[in-house]
Amino acid sequence: MIDEANLDKTKVICLFVGTAHDFSDHVLRLASEEFPCCEFQRISHINDLGFFDKNGRHNLRAIIVHQSQSKELLAQLGKICEGFNGAMVALGYRDVPAARQVADAAEADGLGAQLGYLPMNLEIDRWVSVLRLLLCGESYMPRELIEQAAPAPEPAKPAMPDRLFDRLTDREFEVLSCAAQGNQNKIIADKLGLSVHTVKLHMHHVIAKLGVHNRTEATICFLEQQQSARVQ
Incomplete structure (x- = not known):
């Protein structure tokens, strides 16, 4: 659920859609430190977007949906883009093949231009740069999702032992x-x-x-x- 009471109405807003495991508190803190002019909130499910205050939607700059909710995202993408006009919608992902399937499906539905991508396993500096693009309303399509014949990507680094x-x-x-x-x-x-x-x-x-x-x-x-x- 969106914490409306704690939103700073003078700031632009970015919503991360996923659990605390998908988008940790540290990710939100890092984003807040890098972009102090933006308010970052996390909601657990894409359906919770319906509770967002309609009067505050003009402040919403980006909606980052975790790949675990990709089916719901594809089903509601057109509606979300229409209801949150001006907000960049993006898929936050780690699984490249799964993200490529989402990109192909969005393109097949004629919605490819309305969806950006935020790779969550990038180096910090690059991750911040991509997030900056999304907050500026620019779509981002990683090369790894475009090049179908590209070599298999390196697996995500395991948790530090x-x-x-x-x-x-x-x-x-x-x-x-x-x-x-x-x-x-x-x-x-x-x-x-x-x-x-x-x-x-x-x-x-x-x-x-x-x-x-x-x-x-x-x-x-x-x-x-x-x-x-x-x-x-």
Whole structure:
């Protein structure tokens, strides 16, 4: 259900349609940090779009639907585009063959131009760039969905095993844990009784040991590992 009471009516709105497993809280926080002028909300099912305040629909900039609801999306795409005129509708996906089937079906129904795509397994910088396009009202069609004869894509990276984090020292793990909570270096330094320079040095070592590119990717790996541990 859409949290109307907490929506900032002065901001444009982006809705992620899926469960907390499909689009985690961290994904929403990351998007909010990158696009502070936009309000990001998550609703569990595409049918919940009907509860969105009609008076606020002019602020809705993008609707990102998880691929697990692709059948419902295809069935309602024309109606959604008409009811939310001006909002870019896109499929958030990880499974390339399944997303290609959606693209083919949308094209066959004459709705191909009305549907964009947001690959959820991109590097952070590229993912943010694609989301920016969608928020600007631009459709995005990944090459992997166009090239039918392209080689099979690499499988999505498995969740980070626990032993990978065993490479970290206790202090490095503490720094990463604080960073994953959204704390800036100065706050982390105060919490752990370290200098800001030492915090930066620990984070540099964390990034190198985890084999990621930056702080954001390191925190995402940490949060995914924590979520996986809770599920198990």
